[in-house]
Amino acid sequence: MAVTISDVAKYAGVGVGTVSRVLxxxxxxxxxxxKTVLRAIDKLGYSPNSMAKRLRKQRNGVIALMVPVIYHPxxxxxxxxxxxxxxxxxxxxxxxxxQQHVERENEIIDRMIRKEVDGAIFVTHYVxxxxxxxxCRIVSVDRNLGDEVPVVTTDNYDSTFKAVEYMLERGCKRxxxxxxxxxxxxxxxxxxxxxxxxxxKHGLEPLVFNFAALHGGxxxxxxxxLDAYPDMDGAFASGYTTAQRLIxxxxxxxxxxxxxxxxxxxxxxxxAWEEKRMTCVEQPVAEMAQKAVQLLMxxxxxxxxxxxxVLNTSFTVGNTTK
Amino acid sequence: MAVTISDVAKYAGVGVGTVSRVLxxxxxxxxxxxKTVLRAIDKLGYSPNSMAKRLRKQRNGVIALMVPVIYHPxxxxxxxxxxxxxxxxxxxxxxxxxQQHVERENEIIDRMIRKEVDGAIFVTHYVxxxxxxxxCRIVSVDRNLGDEVPVVTTDNYDSTFKAVEYMLERGCKRxxxxxxxxxxxxxxxxxxxxxxxxxxKHGLEPLVFNFAALHGGxxxxxxxxLDAYPDMDGAFASGYTTAQRLIxxxxxxxxxxxxxxxxxxxxxxxxAWEEKRMTCVEQPVAEMAQKAVQLLMxxxxxxxxxxxxVLNTSFTVGNTTK
DNA sequence: CTGAAAGCGCTTACAG
DNA sequence: CTGAAAGCGCTTACAG
Numbered sequence: 001m002a003v004t005i006s007d008v009a010k011y012a013g014v015g016v017g018t019v020s021r022v023l024x025x026x027x028x029x030x031x032x033x034x035k036t037v038l039r040a041i042d043k044l045g046y047s048p049n050s051m052a053k054r055l056r057k058q059r060n061g062v063i064a065l066m067v068p069v070i071y072h073p074x075x076x077x078x079x080x081x082x083x084x085x086x087x088x089x090x091x092x093x094x095x096x097x098x099q100q101h102v103e104r105e106n107e108i109i110d111r112m113i114r115k116e117v118d119g120a121i122f123v124t125h126y127v128x129x130x131x132x133x134x135x136c137r138i139v140s141v142d143r144n145l146g147d148e149v150p151v152v153t154t155d156n157y158d159s160t161f162k163a164v165e166y167m168l169e170r171g172c173k174r175x176x177x178x179x180x181x182x183x184x185x186x187x188x189x190x191x192x193x194x195x196x197x198x199x200x201k202h203g204l205e206p207l208v209f210n211f212a213a214l215h216g217g218x219x220x221x222x223x224x225x226l227d228a229y230p231d232m233d234g235a236f237a238s239g240y241t242t243a244q245r246l247i248x249x250x251x252x253x254x255x256x257x258x259x260x261x262x263x264x265x266x267x268x269x270x271x272a273w274e275e276k277r278m279t280c281v282e283q284p285v286a287e288m289a290q291k292a293v294q295l296l297m298x299x300x301x302x303x304x305x306x307x308x309x310v311l312n313t314s315f316t317v318g319n320t321t322k
Numbered sequence: 323m324a325v326t327i328s329d330v331a332k333y334a335g336v337g338v339g340t341v342s343r344v345l346x347x348x349x350x351x352x353x354x355x356x357k358t359v360l361r362a363i364d365k366l367g368y369s370p371n372s373m374a375k376r377l378r379k380q381r382n383g384v385i386a387l388m389v390p391v392i393y394h395p396x397x398x399x400x401x402x403x404x405x406x407x408x409x410x411x412x413x414x415x416x417x418x419x420x421q422q423h424v425e426r427e428n429e430i431i432d433r434m435i436r437k438e439v440d441g442a443i444f445v446t447h448y449v450x451x452x453x454x455x456x457x458c459r460i461v462s463v464d465r466n467l468g469d470e471v472p473v474v475t476t477d478n479y480d481s482t483f484k485a486v487e488y489m490l491e492r493g494c495k496r497x498x499x500x501x502x503x504x505x506x507x508x509x510x511x512x513x514x515x516x517x518x519x520x521x522x523k524h525g526l527e528p529l530v531f532n533f534a535a536l537h538g539g540x541x542x543x544x545x546x547x548l549d550a551y552p553d554m555d556g557a558f559a560s561g562y563t564t565a566q567r568l569i570x571x572x573x574x575x576x577x578x579x580x581x582x583x584x585x586x587x588x589x590x591x592x593x594a595w596e597e598k599r600m601t602c603v604e605q606p607v608a609e610m611a612q613k614a615v616q617l618l619m620x621x622x623x624x625x626x627x628x629x630x631x632v633l634n635t636s637f638t639v640g641n642t643t644k
Numbered sequence: 645c646t647g648a649a650a651g652c653g654c655t656t657a658c659a660g
Numbered sequence: 661c662t663g664a665a666a667g668c669g670c671t672t673a674c675a676g
Contacts, residue, residue, distance in 0.1 A: 004669055015647040020671055028645055050436045051377040052669030055652050060373065062416070070405070071398040071592070080392050083419055092438070094384070095417040097405050114372045116383075116414070270393070326653055337663040342655055350661055374653030377668050 003044045012040035023048060063296060064094045064120040066108050073270035074240060074285060078123060078141070081289030089297050091118070102126040112136050119296045122149075125183045137299040139292045144185040150305045152292045153187045156266075159281040159313045160194035163264045164236050166279075166315070168202060170322045172234035172262055175199075176207035178225045178246065179238020179266075183212060187310075191238050191266055207232060218245040226253065234262035234321075243268055243278060247320065263320040277318030284311050325366045334362035345370060385618060386416045386442040388430050395592035396562060396607060400445060400463070403611030411619050413440070424448045434458050441618045444471075447505045459621040461614045466507040472627045474614045475509045478588075481603040481635045482516035485586045486558050488601075488637070490524060492644045494556035494584055497521075498529035500547045500568065501560020501588075505534060509632075513560050513588055529554060540567040548575065556584035556643075565590055565600060569642065585642040599640030606633050 005023075009016040014033060021029050022037040040046075054060050065082050067075040083093045094117055098104040105126050111117055119137030122145065140151045167175055177195040182188045192208065199206040209225040222245045226232070237243035243265035247257060255261045268280035291309050298305045327345075331338040336355060343351050344359040362368075376382050387404050389397040405415045416439055420426040427448050433439055441459030444467065462473045489497055499517040504510045514532065521528040531547035544567045548554070559565035565587035569579060577583045590602035613631050620627045 005671095006669080009647095016670080017648080017672075018646055021646085024671080030645055033645080047432070047435045049377075049669050050433075050438045051373070051380070051382065052652090053671080055371075055373040055377045055654085055668085056670045056672085058373070058652070065417075070392070070402050071395065073393065076393040076398045079417060080419060083392070083417055084421075092433075093417050095387075095401060095405055095415050097402060099406075110369070111372075111414075113369045116372045327655095328653080331663095338654080339656075339664080340662055343662085346655080352661055355661080371653050374668090375655080377652085377670085378654045378656085380668070 002049070003046045004049070005046070008037065008040045008044055008046050011044055012037045058115075060115065060118050061090060062092045062094050062117045063293070063300075064096050064108055064111065064117040066096045066098055066105060066120060066122045066124050068098050068100055068124050070095065070097050072241070074267060074283070075123060077270060077285040078289045081286035082121060082293050084286075085290045085293035089293070091293075091297075098124050098126070100125075109136060112138075119300050121292045121296055137296060139296045139299065141288060141292055142186050142188050143182060144187070147307070150295045150299070150307055150309070151187075152288050152295065152309045152311065154281075154283050154288070154311050154313045156187045157190040157194045159315065160191040160236065160266060161198055162315060163266075163279075163281050164195050164198040166317075167234050167236065167262055167264055167321060168198070170258075170262060174204070174207065174229070174232050174234070176209065176225065176229050176232045176235040177238070178209045178222060178235055179211075179242055181210040181212055188238070191236075195236055210238075218242050219249065222246045222249045226250065233260070234264075237263065237265040240265060240267040240270075240280075243280070247278075257320050258322045262322060265320075269316055269318065277316070277320075279318045279321040280316055281313045282316050283313050287311055324371070325368045326371070327368070330359065330362045330366055330368050333366055334359045380437070382437065382440050383412060384414045384416050384439045385615070385622075386418050386430055386433065386439040388418045388420055388427060388442060388444050388446050390420055390422055390446050392417065392419050394563070396589060396605070397445060399592060399607040400611045403608035404443060404615050406608075407612045407615035411615070413615075413619075420446050420448070422447075431458060434460075441622050443614045443618060459618060461618045461621065463610060463614055464508050464510050465504060466509070469629070472617045472621070472629055472631070473509075474610050474617065474631045474633065476603075476605050476610070476633050476635045478509045479512040479516045481637065482513040482558065482588060483520055484637060485588075485601075485603050486517050486520040488639075489556050489558065489584055489586055489643060490520070492580075492584060496526070496529065496551070496554050496556070498531065498547065498551050498554045498557040499560070500531045500544060500557055501533075501564055503532040503534055510560070513558075517558055532560075540564050541571065544568045544571045548572065555582070556586075559585065559587040562587060562589040562592075562602075565602070569600075579642050580644045584644060587642075591638055591640065599638065599642075601640045601643040602638055603635045604638050605635050609633055 005016050005019050008019045019037050022034050063086055065079055070076055086093050096108055105124055108120055112120060121139050123141040138149050140149045142153050144151055177192055196206050207229045209228060211221050218241055226249055237246050246263055250257060250261045257263060264279040266281045267283055268278045269282055288311055295305050327338050327341050331341045341359050344356050385408055387401055392398055408415050418430055427446055430442055434442060443461050445463040460471050462471045464475050466473055499514055518528045529551040531550060533543050540563055548571055559568050568585055572579060572583045579585060586601040588603045589605055590600045591604055610633055617627050
């Protein structure tokens with residue numbers, strides 16, 4: 001049996017309350033008693049049992065991070081940033097991959113209700129009825145999940161607008177847009193809108209191909225896209241994976257990038273992973289994670305939080321445009 | 323205040339024990355009582371508080387996964403596999419990135435002692451004194467952490483031997499070996515040994531360049547390696563990141579791969595991430611994670627576990643060899 | 645400054 | 661089959 005606080009108290013000849021006070025650095029404790037207690041703790045090799053502590057304090061010190069998959073650079077970097085930031089607050093990170101299954105996303109809500117975790121960050125796609133979010137400490141990334149849920153997102157519209165304009169400047173005549181369509185209201189939709197607005201501004205026909213959000217299996221979809229508009233000379237992809245598959249598909253068709261076909265993307269160039277450079281709108285992944293954790297901490301502490309935080313992206317010119 | 327088990331008991335007109343029995347599916351409970359209780363639970367919207375449950379059962383249902391960084395395909399895929407497998411056992415996964423800091427690795431030991439987690443999987447590099455592992459439920463990947471800690475690894479020697487032999491068959495005359503040197507005893511060392519043995523077998527001079535394990539910053543090191551042995555026409559890299567940097571460095575020197583310089587690697591071709599193919603020894607990442615979780619579950623349940631589990635790799639020929 | 649006691653919300657022998 | 665009680669290991673008013 002592990003040694004408990006009352007073992008320490010007995011050994012030191014004091015009450016358990018005193019031991020607790022020493023442990024938690026309460027001011028009002030006699031120096032000598034403190035020393036005796038500390039010695040007892042050391043002697044007995046005592047460590048506080050966090051299960052009891054949690055029950056007593058009604059707080060776990062754990063937040064959940066829900067991602068569709070962890071083996072995707074965006075989510076992996078996000079997890080990394082979130083874990084670092086959570087640590088600053090004395091919190092741990094529980095990793096939950098939904099693997100595209102809505103049940104798993106609902107399950108995490110149950111876990112919050114059962115007090116397994118103190119809060120959660122959702123970086124996922126599925127719909128939940130807002131009432132499930134009542135009294136739940138949740139922060140979302142990119143998806144608008146209702147009034148109760150603050151969202152961290154990026155300047156989707158402006159940055160996409162600029163990127164597509166850039167492609168026109170670099171000589172594209174017929175640019176397409178390919179990407180995922182979020183299943184819940186999201187600022188991500190503004191990427192497509194920005195693209196359409198640029199097309200309209202320049203009197204060009206919009207060539208849009210979108211599909212329900214997913215991770216994996218985009219190869220067929222980008223090929224369908226290329227088949228649908230065979231005379232394209234460039235495309236903006238709404239996400240990293242899609243852009244990767246697009247590069248491959250275009251190359252496989254014997255076209256040279258960027259000579260015959262230019263590509264830009266939202267997201268990409270996750271430097272820890274790769275050295276090749278793509279022209280893209282880079283999201284500040286680490287800051288997004290940091291901000292999400294900060295908002296969640298505010299929620300947990302019952303503080304007011306903004307409904308939405310919009311972070312700025314940066315535009316990187318790589319070798320997928322002229 | 324949230325509704326508790328005694329609220330339910332009161333509402334249903336039974337004892338809390340009965341409610342608990344209904345909740346936990348104990349056989350010996352009258353059908354009618356059960357219905358009444360279930361109705362009360364439903365009516366009151368009761369959810370068991372897991373903090374109390376954990377304290378009572380002395381079990382968290384959480385295991386920790388310690389990785390150096392999560393934004394590396396091997397570790398990300400490992401985390402994915404581990405989370406899936408843990409879920410099967412009703413366990414959650416706590417993600418801890420050591421970020422190369424030994425303190426963080428020690429910290430997780432403390433967490434186990436404080437009962438924050440029921441066990442841990444270490445996929446990291448640092449040394450710990452074996453005594454820290456006494457009474458700790460720990461499973462390791464690739465590193466031999468002492469008798470108490472079962473290790474999951476791969477057939478490092480045989481697969482490297484075969485890979486280097488293959489490079490010779492493909493015409494390499496002067497093959498080098500570049501890679502990380504684990505900081506603790508590890509079967510990973512057998513990669514270098516296998517390389518050396520192949521060299522000796524063929525009467526070739528071993529060209530070895532190794533460095534302390536790290537993630538990031540390999541670019542300089544692979545260049546030092548190339549400078550040290552300017553007449554190499556091929557190299558075996560002990561890991562994925564090193565191989566990536568090597569490809570870049572070789573290319574930057576104006577050499578063509580595989581015509582002028584052939585490369586093979588331990589690890590690589592993480593299909594979820596990339597489509598390009600490298601000649602490499604592929605580790606069964608998902609199974610490694612699965613096995614590690616299984617061993618940990620055995621440890622947690624006080625069962626006997628093997629000291630070591632060796633999984634087979636597969637050899638993939640990509641376009642970095644002739 | 646400090647001890648004794650209550651209580652966090654469960655589960656599980658123990659009687660009946 | 662089921663209720664009352666003890667106990668998991670802490671923290672925190674409450675007295676003194």
